[in-house]
Amino acid sequence: MNNAPEPAGPVETPIVLGSVDRIPGLILQRLQDTAIQDEEILLAAEADLDELGHIEPVWLLAGTKHVVAVPAVPDRPLRGPYAYAVTNDFDLHPSIGSTSVRVFVEKTPFELVRFTNEFRERFQRVVVQLKRIRNNEPIQPEALLKLNEDFCPKCGLILPRSGAPCRRCVKHGAVFQRMFAILWHYRWLMLALFLCMIAGIVLDMLPPYLTRILVDNVLGSQSHPEWLLWLVASLAGAALLRRGIDVIISQLTPRVGTAMTNDIRKRLFQKLQEMSVAYYDRVQVGSLMSRVINDVEVMHGFVTQVTQGFLVNLLLILFIGVMLFYLNARLAFFVLIPIPFVVIGTLFFWNRIYPNYYKYWESNSKLGAMLNGVLSGIRLVKVFGQEQRETSRFNRSVDYLREARIRVDTRVGAFSPVMAYFFGLGGLIIWFVGGRDVLSGVITLGTLMAFLGYIGMFYAPLGSLAMFSNWVTQFATASQRIFEILDMPSETLDAPDAIDCPDIRGDIEFKDIWFGYDPYNPILKGISLKIQAGEKIGIVGRSGSGKTTLINLLCRFYDVQRGRILIDGEDIRHFKQTQLLQHLSLVLQEPFLFRGSVRENIAYGRPEATFEEILNASKAANCHDFIMKLSEGYDTPLGERGAGLSGGEKQRISIARALLCNPRILILDEATSSVDTESEQEIQRALEVIGRGRTLISIAHRLSTLKTADRIYVIDRGQLVESGNHAELMGKQGTYYRLVQIQSTLASLDLKS
Amino acid sequence: MEKNRESAVVKKVMDYGGVGIRILKADRVKIYRDIDNLLYAEVAEAGLETPRLYRGVFAVLCFPVSGPDRYISLRYVNPSGQEEEIGVIREPIEFPREDRIQLAKSLAQYYFEFEIERIVSIEFRYNLLMFDVLTNFGPRQFEMRWRGDRALSLGEKGKVLLDVYDCRYIVRDVSALPREDQALFNRFIYW
Ligand SMILES: Nc1ncnc2c1ncn2[C@@H]1O[C@H](COP(=O)(O)OP(=O)(O)O)[C@@H](O)[C@H]1O
Ligand SMILES: [Mg+2]
Numbered sequence: 001m002n003n004a005p006e007p008a009g010p011v012e013t014p015i016v017l018g019s020v021d022r023i024p025g026l027i028l029q030r031l032q033d034t035a036i037q038d039e040e041i042l043l044a045a046e047a048d049l050d051e052l053g054h055i056e057p058v059w060l061l062a063g064t065k066h067v068v069a070v071p072a073v074p075d076r077p078l079r080g081p082y083a084y085a086v087t088n089d090f091d092l093h094p095s096i097g098s099t100s101v102r103v104f105v106e107k108t109p110f111e112l113v114r115f116t117n118e119f120r121e122r123f124q125r126v127v128v129q130l131k132r133i134r135n136n137e138p139i140q141p142e143a144l145l146k147l148n149e150d151f152c153p154k155c156g157l158i159l160p161r162s163g164a165p166c167r168r169c170v171k172h173g174a175v176f177q178r179m180f181a182i183l184w185h186y187r188w189l190m191l192a193l194f195l196c197m198i199a200g201i202v203l204d205m206l207p208p209y210l211t212r213i214l215v216d217n218v219l220g221s222q223s224h225p226e227w228l229l230w231l232v233a234s235l236a237g238a239a240l241l242r243r244g245i246d247v248i249i250s251q252l253t254p255r256v257g258t259a260m261t262n263d264i265r266k267r268l269f270q271k272l273q274e275m276s277v278a279y280y281d282r283v284q285v286g287s288l289m290s291r292v293i294n295d296v297e298v299m300h301g302f303v304t305q306v307t308q309g310f311l312v313n314l315l316l317i318l319f320i321g322v323m324l325f326y327l328n329a330r331l332a333f334f335v336l337i338p339i340p341f342v343v344i345g346t347l348f349f350w351n352r353i354y355p356n357y358y359k360y361w362e363s364n365s366k367l368g369a370m371l372n373g374v375l376s377g378i379r380l381v382k383v384f385g386q387e388q389r390e391t392s393r394f395n396r397s398v399d400y401l402r403e404a405r406i407r408v409d410t411r412v413g414a415f416s417p418v419m420a421y422f423f424g425l426g427g428l429i430i431w432f433v434g435g436r437d438v439l440s441g442v443i444t445l446g447t448l449m450a451f452l453g454y455i456g457m458f459y460a461p462l463g464s465l466a467m468f469s470n471w472v473t474q475f476a477t478a479s480q481r482i483f484e485i486l487d488m489p490s491e492t493l494d495a496p497d498a499i500d501c502p503d504i505r506g507d508i509e510f511k512d513i514w515f516g517y518d519p520y521n522p523i524l525k526g527i528s529l530k531i532q533a534g535e536k537i538g539i540v541g542r543s544g545s546g547k548t549t550l551i552n553l554l555c556r557f558y559d560v561q562r563g564r565i566l567i568d569g570e571d572i573r574h575f576k577q578t579q580l581l582q583h584l585s586l587v588l589q590e591p592f593l594f595r596g597s598v599r600e601n602i603a604y605g606r607p608e609a610t611f612e613e614i615l616n617a618s619k620a621a622n623c624h625d626f627i628m629k630l631s632e633g634y635d636t637p638l639g640e641r642g643a644g645l646s647g648g649e650k651q652r653i654s655i656a657r658a659l660l661c662n663p664r665i666l667i668l669d670e671a672t673s674s675v676d677t678e679s680e681q682e683i684q685r686a687l688e689v690i691g692r693g694r695t696l697i698s699i700a701h702r703l704s705t706l707k708t709a710d711r712i713y714v715i716d717r718g719q720l721v722e723s724g725n726h727a728e729l730m731g732k733q734g735t736y737y738r739l740v741q742i743q744s745t746l747a748s749l750d751l752k753s
Numbered sequence: 754m755e756k757n758r759e760s761a762v763v764k765k766v767m768d769y770g771g772v773g774i775r776i777l778k779a780d781r782v783k784i785y786r787d788i789d790n791l792l793y794a795e796v797a798e799a800g801l802e803t804p805r806l807y808r809g810v811f812a813v814l815c816f817p818v819s820g821p822d823r824y825i826s827l828r829y830v831n832p833s834g835q836e837e838e839i840g841v842i843r844e845p846i847e848f849p850r851e852d853r854i855q856l857a858k859s860l861a862q863y864y865f866e867f868e869i870e871r872i873v874s875i876e877f878r879y880n881l882l883m884f885d886v887l888t889n890f891g892p893r894q895f896e897m898r899w900r901g902d903r904a905l906s907l908g909e910k911g912k913v914l915l916d917v918y919d920c921r922y923i924v925r926d927v928s929a930l931p932r933e934d935q936a937l938f939n940r941f942i943y944w
Contacts, residue, residue: 049865051858051862052858052861053861053862053864053865054890055890077790079790095862095863095864095865096817096863096864096865096866096921097864097865097866097919097920097921098865098920100862107832107834108791108808108809108830109809109830110789110790110791110809111862114862114865116865116918116920117918117919117920118918118920120918120919157879157881157896158881158896158898158917166879168878168879352936355936355939355940358939358940359939717835
């Protein structure tokens with residue numbers, strides 16, 4: 001980003017956004033003999049794609065009267081200059097992988113400049129200023145030069161979220177530190193484990209040493225034949241103790257590991273519940289599941305590795321190394337010869353052979369996903385007669401899995417014997433060198449035997465130590481991904497000064513709302529509307545016009561980008577969300593029922609509701625009678641997503657659920673679209689009774705249901721185009737009138753057929 | 754009898770009672786770019802004496818992955834500001850060369866992707882994957898969030914990576930990358 005532009009040539013203090021801090025002379029030269037040549041340039045911004053889609057600089061220059069785009073490549077034509085006087089508007093237009101700034105002339109969009117999305121944020125600011133210049137408003141240099149808050153102002157790295165500390169620039173709690181903070185809870189268990197390990201290692205060291213005494217002092221020189229029994233008994237005792245310790249370790253380790261993974265899983269789930277709906281738009285549920293299940297498992301593996309593998313191995317190598325040099329330093333040096341091979345071999349394993357596992361895991365998870373997809377859609381498969389194709393698709397997946405498995409197994413299988421050979425090599429060297437020393441009497445036979453014993457325990461841990469860096473990488477990645485979730489600010493958490501709302505009246509006001517799921521692509525464009533407590537409001541509009549989005553904002557599943565939503569005159573962002581949602585009930589087009597009984601489903605929002613309340617709500621929602629026909633009445637279990645009920649029945653249950661909460665504001669989002677006309681009318685009548693004293697917002701597909709609404713808002717392409725009651729809107733003969741016309745034609749067709 | 758049934762089936766597939774897509778045949782459409790640098794389409798429409806002229810036309814692929822050479826949707830922004838489809842060109846190859854050049858140019862503007870040819874390195878740091886790659890536009894470095902929704906499947910064999918700015922980096926066929934690049938790639942992008 002550039003600051004403080006200097007005056008350059010004939011141009012007076014333009015604000016320059018680009019890779020250089022003044023407009024290149026070549027660019028300015030190209031303005032000669034154009035309408036903009038004598039104008040003061042107010043603003044210049046560099047883009048990076050030319051008209052052919054090649055990466056070439058193109059400059060957008062905004063003068064006082066004209067705007068023009070100038071390619072740096074000399075023979076490419078200018079775009080413009082366009083006089084502001086003839087333009088209608090400017091906008092930012094996304095296409096696939098790039099974005100452009102368009103100027104509208106006579107309502108036709110012309111592309112001014114195109115750029116990779118890297119510059120999207122820059123040109124978003126530029127477009128705002130272009131509009132200001134067009135309206136003869138002064139440009140706002142501070143708004144233009146403002147740094148993008150999604151990126152670190154120091155190093156340019158993207159931030160975990162807008163304005164958050166940069167991971168590169170702020171050295172915050174290292175992963176290991178945090179892991180150990182979690183493990184700290186289990187410090188006594190860990191200490192016990194550790195002590196067992198030390199004891200185990202000491203016991204491991206014992207047998208070769210005893211063997212040495214046995215060979216040298218009992219069998220060889222025969223100086224202490226009476227030791228034989230004691231030595232053998234000691235060996236047996238050591239072995240017994242050693243196995244005993246193994247048993248203790250095997251009892252302790254899973255406790256530590258599972259205690260920790262349990263802890264982390266619970267925290268993860270807690271966190272995931274706190275995340276907003278917008279978060280779930282962004283992430284794939286599959287990847288979240290893999291975190292809760294797999295990544296935590298990797299951490300478990302790591303704990304086992306640290307406590308049983310890594311530490312033990314490190315200590316073993318240390319102890320054995322010391323012992324070898326103590327027994328005979330010269331011979332100990334020969335032990336070191338195969339070490340490079342062991343290390344190289346291990347690295348080879350991790351870099352070449354281990355990655356085959358990734359492929360295997362991938363195909364494994366793909367197979368699972370495929371199976372899940374087919375089985376949950378089995379009815380579709382059968383209806384379309386695609387069993388054959390699904391079978392062959394499945395077979396292909398299975399074959400792929402098999403191939404991946406073969407590759408893993410054959411490579412690992414070929415690798416292991418080679419490594420074993422190198423491990424064995426060490427022993428052979430010692431046999432030879434040590435053997436000569438024994439023959440020449442430099443060392444005793446017992447020492448050689450002890451050496452061979454220790455070597456057997458030496459190389460294997462070395463190999464696993466070489467793998468340690470990879471364990472660490474894996475562990476670090478897994479825990480980082482977990483911490484990424486745990487560290488996420490709970491989006492639904494309320495502001496620290498959020499206020500209680502034990503009771504609300506139910507006045508709602510939308511004030512100039514702007515919102516887009518993708519902020520560069522607004523869905524709602526400046527909607528303002530006012531609803532008084534107790535009113536019956538209808539919202540209509542084509543599908544995709546933004547009706548559901550409006551409701552999503554009211555429920556604070558998403559926050560508005562511009563404007564405010566007020567309930568009882570207070571910005572809804574100031575309320576505690578859970579409390580606010582208690583006063584709101586929502587019935588969706590797609591009824592969502594949980595596994596459980598009918599009663600549990602109806603009482604979902606108020607588990608403490610009495611039987612009678614449940615019955616009343618059901619009666620009101622017109623589902624009582626069909627429920628009574630079920631074999632176990634209200635205790636009939638429902639399958640996954642309410643399997644066993646018709647669409648209309650499910651919908652009525654979800655209406656009962658909403659009613660039971662006795663909300664101040666009841667929202668029906670196309671709730672009755674999938675119900676037949678007859679039950680719709682019954683529900684409608686029920687709603688009229690229930691609706692007394694509540695604010696009722698109903699988004700209706702069938703307009704006939706809105707005849708009695710106090711007011712109807714018509715939304716089109718994210719804007720409010722009409723409002724009034726049914727009669728008024730019919731009188732206007734506008735959008736609503738046309739929609740009604742279409743529907744009554746369809747309805748009469750319906751009757752005829 | 755047999756024959757009749759067959760033709761009935763064909764008819765059922767073809768006939769959507771005028772609500773299906775409109776296929777634009779080469780003899781009924783003329784595409785050209787005017788001095789205002791906008792693309793125009795002249796379409797001979799049923800019931801009109803003179804061809805209808807569409808201004809500010811652009812092209813979008815219907816099947817960018819499975820059939821990038823066929824089925825191009827011609828679209829424009831209508832006077833009330835809404836994007837609208839003029840029709841679909843089934844076989845661009847049947848169009849005159851000049852028209853095809855204009856279509857290709859329009860597509861090149863609509864789609865902008867870096868095609869990854871080699872992978873120099875991938876590092877996981879600061880919770881981001883740092884890519885150093887060779888693309889059809891030369892060497893590029895980019896950063897991407899390591900999340901499932903940032904690396905999407907591109908057909909059966911490929912992947913689209915979305916960097917932190919939402920720029921698109923594509924690998925059409927992962928198995929066609931050199932082996933060590935593949936190993937590196939699969940190490941991080943394996944879903
Ligand atoms: N979660 C989402 N993420 C991105 N875009 C969305 C999401 N939900 C809806 N949209 C888009 O927002 C627009 C308005 O959708 P919506 O409010 O559901 O329309 P309506 O309820 O009026 O039919 C549509 O173009 C839709 O594609
Ligand atoms: Mg909707």
